[in-house]
Amino acid sequence: MANNQSVRRHLDAFTRGRIIGKLEEGRSVTSVAAEFGIAHSIVLRLWRQFQTTGTAIRGFSSGRPRGTTPADDRYIVLQARRNRRQTAGEIARHTTQATGRPISRFTVARRLHGGGLFARRPVRCVPLTPAHRRRRSLWCR
Numbered sequence: 001m002a003n004n005q006s007v008r009r010h011l012d013a014f015t016r017g018r019i020i021g022k023l024e025e026g027r028s029v030t031s032v033a034a035e036f037g038i039a040h041s042i043v044l045r046l047w048r049q050f051q052t053t054g055t056a057i058r059g060f061s062s063g064r065p066r067g068t069t070p071a072d073d074r075y076i077v078l079q080a081r082r083n084r085r086q087t088a089g090e091i092a093r094h095t096t097q098a099t100g101r102p103i104s105r106f107t108v109a110r111r112l113h114g115g116g117l118f119a120r121r122p123v124r125c126v127p128l129t130p131a132h133r134r135r136r137s138l139w140c141r
Helices: 011-025 029-036 042-053 071-082 090-100 105-116 130-141
Strands: none
Touching: 011 029, 011 042, 011 130, 029 042, 029 130, 071 105
16 A cells, blocks of 8 residues: 555444543543544544434445355354365355355355465375385486
8 A cells, every 4th residue: 555545444433422422521623633543624524423413323335235244254264264175165055054145155255365265276296106206216316
């Protein structure tokens, strides 16, 4: 990520409530912003939202809803770690049975990538018999 870009972090509901509580006590926006280590504009926007709507709940984002919950994601990664030979399709079937919601193998693959697990094919090599080893050793000498 470039230096001029910032990582966007959303305030959780508890922190939002604490900020609103401090502003309702009569504290200034600047002092609350300094206490929480966030920008003055964020606190001001949150306060304005609370005054107009009466709540400080974060709005919903657009886009397709996720097919899995964070708990499902952890379950998928756990299944893959328990049995390394399981395919994404098999994990998808197990997860669908466990949750009751259909989950595709592509979703499982994306969740595994998010968990740091990637598909790797094992190295296939010719198994050497003791006779092979003996002949190779003689050939090397």
